[in-house]
Amino acid sequence: MARIDALAKLTGRAVYAADVDLPGLCHAAVARSPFPHARVVAVDPGPAREVPGVIGVFTAADLSPGRYGRRVRDIPLLAGPEARFAGERVVAVVAESRIVAERAAARVRIEYEELPAALGAEEALAPTAPAVHEAAWSYPGAVVTPDDPPNLQSRVLHGSPEDAERALAGSAHVVDRTYRLAAGHQGYLEPQACAARVDPDGRVHVWMANKSPYRLRHQLAECLELDPELIEIHPVTIGGDFGGKGSPMDAPLCVELARRTGRPVMLVERYHEDLTSANPRHSGRVRVRVGCDGEGRLTGFHVDALFDGGAYAGFKPLPTVTLHGLEEVGSSYRVPAAAVEVRICYTHTVPRGHMRSPGAPEAVFAFESALDELAHEAGLDPVEIRRRNLLADGEPNPWGTTWVEARGRATLEAALDAYRPLAVPPGWRHGRGIAVYDRPTRPGRASLRLVPDGDRLIVETGLPEQGGGAHTVLRQGLARALGMEPDRIEVRQVSTAGLPPDDGVGGSRVTATLSVAVARAAEALRAEGGPVTVTLDPATVPPVTSYCVQVAQVAVDPGSGQVRVLELLTAVDVAEVVNRDAHRLQIEGGAVMGYGLACLEDLLLEDGRVWAANLGEFRIPSPVDVPGLRTVLVPGGRGIGVLGVKAVGELANVPTAAAIANAVADAVGVRVRDLPITAERVHRGLAGGEGEVGEEEAQGGER
Template sequence: MTLTKPAAPDLLETPEWRIEGRDKVTGAARYAADIARPGMLHAAFVGSPYPHARVVSVDAEAARTMPGVRAVLAGADVRPARFGRRLQDWPVLAWDRVRFIGDRVAVVAADSLEAAEAAAAAVAVEYDELPAVFDPEAALAADAPMLHPDAAEYTYFGGTRPPRGHPNVQGHVIHEHGDVAVGFENAAAVFEHEFSVPRVHQAYIEPRASLVWIEGETVHVVTTNKAPFALREQMAVTIGVPAARIVVDTPHVGGDFGGKGLSLDEFALYFLARATGRPVRSVLRYADELQISNTRHAARIRLRTGVDRDGRITAHQARVVFDGGAYAAGKPVAGLLPGGPTLTLAGYHVPAARVEAVAVYTNTLPAGHARAPSQPQLTFAAESHLDLIARAMQIDPLELRERNAIRAGETDVDGAVWHDSLAPRVLATLRAASPSGGMAARDNGRGLAFSARHVGRGKTSLTLTLAADGSIEVLTGVADQGGGAHTMIQRVVARELGIDAARVRVRQGDTGHANVDPGVGGSRVTPVAGNAALDGARKLKARIAELGKTLDQAARIAAPLVVTGEGEQNEHLYGVYAYSIEVSVDRETGSFRVVDAVLVADVGTVINPVAVRGQLEGGFVFGLGQAVMEELHIEDGRVTTTNLADYKIPTIADAPPLRLVLITDAPGPGPFGAKSAGELANPAVGAAIANAIDAAVGVRVMSLPITAEKIRSLLRTKELRAADPE
């Protein structure tokens, strides 16, 4: 049996050629906004100008008679339709109450977008303003305005919604392990710091788009949602149509970064399609992306940690308050918190901990998932906190981390015991990769940050068919948001079968054709869909062996061989990573630049070398943007950074060099020992830079983004104190 022997050289060592590469460089690749249907109408929404108000009346008479207008719907027409990924708390169109500026109350379908927008502007809505609350702590006060008096009516997927101590709580969790009181008693020193992180946007370049039409009894949806099967289930409940009669098709997705797991427009489009009998499309304007879609959660993080004389952690306590905005609809996890909300010292041995996390309703745009949910917030806090502890204890920051890095058999901050740990090795590798000796210039400084991110978990399946020409077609429901999922599947199958990658064709099917898949997210695709591809290839190989034939002979038998590959990854494992970043600070202006950055990452076996490098480089610059320049400014509930000129993301001129050191020989649970890479590079950039700034000029920035203004102001305060100690 020659099939078992991988072709030499190993396919995995050859850089991949993206399956969709030609389409993406020629403009042939189709995205949701590129798809039109004959007779298609265009939708425009009417949003609330108030952060919290009662909807008194909606007068659509004038709008209905305008040229080209085919339908105008208000909340009363869709009541009680609400949507959401886990908790369906967001009305498709508000019928009695709006909860943030931009919350939708009506929608128009018209022959052209211009006509739809003109009619939307002509819808007269009367509101009765209610007291609003913008600060999550204030929203938890006993007499705070209540946002969701009808919470008992909301659909919650997967059981019963966890109990809440206050009606403005979305989700609340307390983790406790070990004896925290004794741990603090035994500490040689106890440190307490508070950090804050603002709202930031995923800022994919492609705005959300969707197209809905009804054919017979079937509802067709073309969407930018990266989890089409999950959208189908959510939509079935929202619109009251069985899932089997909804077909969701996600073409190429133009960037996701966590944000496109939530759909906004598809539900209203269904009601418009039903009312008009026509296909209806909506493409969000970027201004709306920044004002109404689900951002990363702002967070206030208070950390308290006791250490012994050597800086070893004895106990840890934390309280994390997440601003969840007006709806919890964007959160997919059961606790209705961003994922991993209690990992306030990820990657360390923590013998005793009590960590509380709460997500709170406020009258601001909803928050949801964003690349490595919770981690950029918590890692900024944790790694700044540890650096401050190292300074106070006069211990080298790397040394302090080496002493506390989790080892096999030890317990982490979540109370989980790690059976194996690459943490010490990652830190040793970072030590070796960091330049030793002094800084190149006086106001240069080096900071480091270390953390851990789970290897994705989940379950999926896909179908492999051996075609008569000897090629293999893989049918999968995995959408590709740019990570290279389909190429990964192709290479796993090809390597296992010992054939050329070009002989494996990967086709993405809509929810009517492909097997159920949980969607792209949570660093899941390679370990889960990759295992399904490997399982499928193995099954195919076994079938061919049973027939006593070669692959080519088997291809020519009358009935094509079809197998289902299944993949599941439920182990709770981590990929560990660490940064060392050198900055150069200008004391006059507070501005700074990154002059060197090293990332050590435990990624396991690499399937797509070009894509893994791209995930890490791209994650670095994504993390850098959210660390030093990005902030969605919100004033009294109104987003004021409403376009990509005001909400600045890094350009090519902002991208510093990055040295990558990959640890690939510690196998993970994915195919051939793969782990995950997509969420390792962005979370720790903020802390590494804050620590580097402190090392350079001796000031500490306690909030993101780390701006020149903040540094300059801290430097001025320090100078004034030095000049006048009183």
């Protein structure tokens, strides 16, 4: 079934935010702070104003003092008087063209006084560390108090540390290991982009690469103290998201610039700006202590995660201001006593945001690596320790949730059945590694409007298309619910003025949400005729969980430490699959993203600055890098809604790093505990005998 959006994208007709053309459109560029922490002493806009084509030059003092955020509202439109990371917006220039705006921005004279900076998570929590914010607890949405360490963004504690300690003390085997993850970037190919227009009557219009338009409207209204009804977010195609396109980013600034200049204003980031100053992935470390009894049954674990949130907390949407994947560590197993503490702190580095299943690749890399290390201690096969501990139906996970079904074991066996060892080059060693992940599927809030049009049907949605195939799935799902041919249904994304609020894209929830919403809409249409509008309340739908088991095969050169990932075999626990092609792409694209995290991606954050500041330095997988991909679906699960579906978007990218690290350990006995797994790190392990790679990098900075 072809995608609805495919033809427009293949012929160059799809309109993305940077393609929007508005009468009188002008362009903004920003001058950014070069220092991790500095006071803006003086700004001389004179040289910029003299550039022909410049319309205006603006500092923080010229614009709304409001701050924005997805939860914590701590992000200013422009920095001033303090700049809190290298790359922060300090001065904005509006001009007739983008290139003129950029040249003028480079000519603004900004005098800075460099200040002491807190550059790493451990360092930032020391009592003597420079405070990133004077009173972080005072921001709306903050979850910290004046009694907390000044650089804390959030602290979450689950389970019972006392029970976990007792269980570990009584265990036959215990490992205590710390794993580290470099900062990364979502790597969407369309950089952050938005355009704004303010009508003379005060109505605000925004076109933006943003996956949750109704939330954007709310966030803009809060920041700029506007009535949300006066703000309209218009639909555009989104050029990739992976968690990074859910914030207001440059939109509040664009709206203010449009208001002050009386012209529509567009701001499209250059890719180096996106890498150094948008909302990349958190870096951090996860310490895992996990034990088992003499038969390899898990007795307890205690996980302590400390992550660097950068200069602002406002790119995290959860009410707890944490990363949900970290909180849910160990969720696939039966563990009698568990505790997890997650701390995220402010530092004078680029603010961090969400990336595809936030916190989960990090938690799973640590936990699934530790599980292999524990199996090694206990003299057990890595497969066996998982077989003995994966949840069975009816058993609660360590955090007290009992799912309607737990198909981890079946998914593991399906992966092992499909596994076939591949040949390695002469002299290289073969290794196999396994890792497991499960994540819940929970529908979100969604609204649909059905408008019959002769023998055709128009369906209006507020859901953007960010690449996952939401609009195609909507058409297929509705066709099934109504017993219509899909080609008689036209999907239209409407602006935020058109429908009641919709949660937008995220949390692997779109297909599940639509699965419930299309049934309600079809029911309403049959009962009332058209046009009908339905809104789904997600609280009424019980969630399910889905498992993903990945088996990585690697070849390692024992001389150089070079690692070649030969194959990623991904087994996924599914119910019904609405669109086989789109479903497969989510799995394959996920596995390749997991491979990037495992082996390539590192923003090289040093001295508070991103050094991998272009896509040549920050390497994401290319067509010639990627391993062989095999996918095994494990059908028969119980899904959600009339289509009977389970989440897939944020599964296959999660276990990959652990599977590859486990495979490398299997191949050459070197345990790499720092990502990415580079030849240098493996080589260091090989040179040092039985590998202990990672600990020597524990001190100082980000890496």
